[in-house]
Amino acid sequence: MFSRLYLHIPWCLSKCGYCAFHSRPVAGHDLHQTCLLLIREMELAAAAFPGNQPLSSIYLGGGTPSLLTPQQVHTLLQASQRCFGHAASPEITLEANPGTVTRSSLHGYYQAGVTRLSLGVQSFDNRILQLLGRVHTAEECCNAVIWARQVGFSTVGLDLICGLPGQTEEAWHTALKRACTLKPDHLSIYGLTVEEETPFAINYPGGAGLPDDDQTAAMLELADTELTLHGYEHYEIANFARPGCRSQHNCGYWQRDGYLGIGPGAHSFLQQEWGTRWGNQSDYDTWAVAIHNNRLAETQHQQLTRDDAVSETIFLGLRMADGISLDRFAEEFDERLEHRFSEEINQLQQLGLLVCSPDRLSLTKRGMLLSNQVFVRFL
Numbered sequence: 295m296f297s298r299l300y301l302h303i304p305w306c307l308s309k310c311g312y313c314a315f316h317s318r319p320v321a322g323h324d325l326h327q328t329c330l331l332l333i334r335e336m337e338l339a340a341a342a343f344p345g346n347q348p349l350s351s352i353y354l355g356g357g358t359p360s361l362l363t364p365q366q367v368h369t370l371l372q373a374s375q376r377c378f379g380h381a382a383s384p385e386i387t388l389e390a391n392p393g394t395v396t397r398s399s400l401h402g403y404y405q406a407g408v409t410r411l412s413l414g415v416q417s418f419d420n421r422i423l424q425l426l427g428r429v430h431t432a433e434e435c436c437n438a439v440i441w442a443r444q445v446g447f448s449t450v451g452l453d454l455i456c457g458l459p460g461q462t463e464e465a466w467h468t469a470l471k472r473a474c475t476l477k478p479d480h481l482s483i484y485g486l487t488v489e490e491e492t493p494f495a496i497n498y499p500g501g502a503g504l505p506d507d508d509q510t511a512a513m514l515e516l517a518d519t520e521l522t523l524h525g526y527e528h529y530e531i532a533n534f535a536r537p538g539c540r541s542q543h544n545c546g547y548w549q550r551d552g553y554l555g556i557g558p559g560a561h562s563f564l565q566q567e568w569g570t571r572w573g574n575q576s577d578y579d580t581w582a583v584a585i586h587n588n589r590l591a592e593t594q595h596q597q598l599t600r601d602d603a604v605s606e607t608i609f610l611g612l613r614m615a616d617g618i619s620l621d622r623f624a625e626e627f628d629e630r631l632e633h634r635f636s637e638e639i640n641q642l643q644q645l646g647l648l649v650c651s652p653d654r655l656s657l658t659k660r661g662m663l664l665s666n667q668v669f670v671r672f673l
Contacts, residue, residue, distance in 0.1 A: 295564050297347040297381070298546045299374055301332060302557030303356040304578055307394065310427040311497070314489035316559030316576045317357040329366050331585045333373040335556050338590050340377040343554070343564065348379040351543035353387045354408075360390035364402025371407045378554075385542045387412055392438040393430030400438070401445040410449040410541075411442050412480075418472045419465065422458050427493075432472075439476045449539055451480030456517070457510035458486055459503060466513045470520045479539040483517045484532055485510045511663055518659065530614050531662050548610045550603075557581075558591070568603040571596045600627070608635075609669040617656025631655065638671045 305320035305328070340346075352374055354367065362370075371386065387410040388403055400411070417423050418432040435452075442450045452473055456466050473481060488494050488501055498504050505513070518528055526534035530548065533541065546553060552565040559576035563569060575581040575591040584591035598606070604627060611618040623631045632639060632650060639655070642648035647661035647668050661668055 295343060295345040295347070295566065296552030296554045296562075297350045298543055298551055298553035299349050299352045299378065300543075300553060300555045300557075300560055301352065301354045301359075301370060301374075302555065302560040302574075303328070303354060303359040303362060304558050305361055306356065306358045307361070307391070307429050308427060311493040312426060312486060312488070314492055315357065318578060320358075320361055325362060325366065329362070329370060331582055332370060332556055334588075335585050335590065336373050336377045338585070338588060339554055339556065342590060346378050346552075346554070348381040349374060349384055350381045351385040351387070351546060352380075353389075353543045355387075355389050357389075358391045358394060359388050360394045360399070360403075364399060364406045367403055367408065368406035383409075385410055387541070387543055389414060390438070391428075391430060392434045393428070395438050395441070397441040397445065400441050400447070404446050409447075410451070411447050412451040412453065412482075413438055413442075415452045415473070416455045417458060417461075418469045419461075422461065425459055426455075436476060439478065449479045451482065451541070452476070452478045453482045453484070454517075455484050455486050456513035457505045459498070461505060461513075463509065463512055463516065467516055467520065470517055474520070474524045479536050480541060481521060481526060481534045482532055483514065483521075483534065485514060514663060518662075528615060528659075528662070531657075531665055545614070548613050550606060550610060567597070568600050569598040569606070571598065603627075604634075605673050608672040612655070612657055612661075612668065613665070615656065615662075617654050620653050620655060635672060642668055642671060 302316065304317050305323060305325065306317045308319055309317065352371065367388065374380070386408050388408045389412045391414050413435065415435045416426060416428060418435065420431050423431065439450055454469060454473060486504065488498055488504070521534045522528060526536060528534050529540050533544070550563070550569065553563055555562040555574060558574055558578045558581035561571065561573045563571050572592045572595040575584065575593050581591040607623065607626070608618065608631070618631065620631055632655065639648060639650055643650060646658055647664055649656055649658055657665060657668060
């Protein structure tokens with residue numbers, strides 16, 4: 295039914311101007327109480343969905359999970375073990391803001407059982423970091439990586455954003471090279487998206503004052519070139535990793551593995567029939583009241599149809615450089631993908647966006663840049 299767990303920590307020191315995730319400033323809120331609610335939700339979910347497999351991956355995301363103390367992280371992981379069971383050597387990821395960690399706290403997270411650290415660096419330009427509303431500096435980013443290695447983390451990832459205000463291709467190239475000097479095991483590279491109802495949507499209406507789509511695409515192409523040169527595998531549209539260092543948790547999302555989301559705004563997918571999806575109430579207080587009353591805070595419940603599952607398998611599978619196994623697709627859906635979508639596949643191959651081999655369908659490098667134009671053809 296599911297073998298992966300996502301724990302959403304909804305608090306940040308302050309809200310970044312571009313962020314549309316379910317998070318709120320932590321001032322005045324009790325993190326201990328949040329942990330108790332997350333544990334109670336795990337207990338409720340374990341009773342409601344007893345058919346899970348032992349957890350192969352756990353991901354603490356947010357928000358800013360590194361606002362939790364190492365002891366609080368340890369307590370949450372103990373609860374997940376008690377409620378769901380852990381597979382041998384599960385991947386356990388903690389997202390962290392470089393401005394909220396110390397060498398001591400990182401050592402504590404490592405001792406608590408965290409195996410993988412994901413640092414939200416976003417930029418090495420202090421001016422841009424301040425513009426984004428980040429609470430850290432470039433120096434703190436570098437220190438966080440050094441400390442993580444010193445305390446024992448063997449897998450450290452960095453997030454970077456391109457297409458930022460005032461960012462040139464040359465400045466982006468400098469950021470990539472600086473990231474590579476830190477020798478992270480994983481890099482997530484995102485083009486800035488201006489989300490509705492964020493301060494950036496007001497400050498940059500319609501993207502005015504930001505690098506245009508062509509400039510951002512050039513930066514993404516540069517990332518592919520530079521990181522490949524440094525030995526990173528471009529294994530998913532926005533993700534690069536050293537061999538053996540892919541994010542197993544996120545790979546599970548793209549492969550439609552079952553996962554359970556715990557916390558306000560968290561999403562779940564259970565492998566029942568063609569799949570069941572739902573989200574939790576995103577408002578913290580509404581979510582908390584439901585858990586206090588011993589009820590799961592589910593909303594937006596969707597039972598997928600066979601056609602839904604086909605579409606998801608295609609647009610999620612194509613995100614990965616490995617693409618889709620045509621034989622596996624035929625086994626799951628009792629039809630050949632390359633027959634059902636032969637016209638679409640032929641047209642996309644002619645456009646240089648897709649490649650179809652005897653047993654695999656995958657995006658080209660150009661297709662990765664223009665992936666939305668590919669996905670829409672299969673919906």
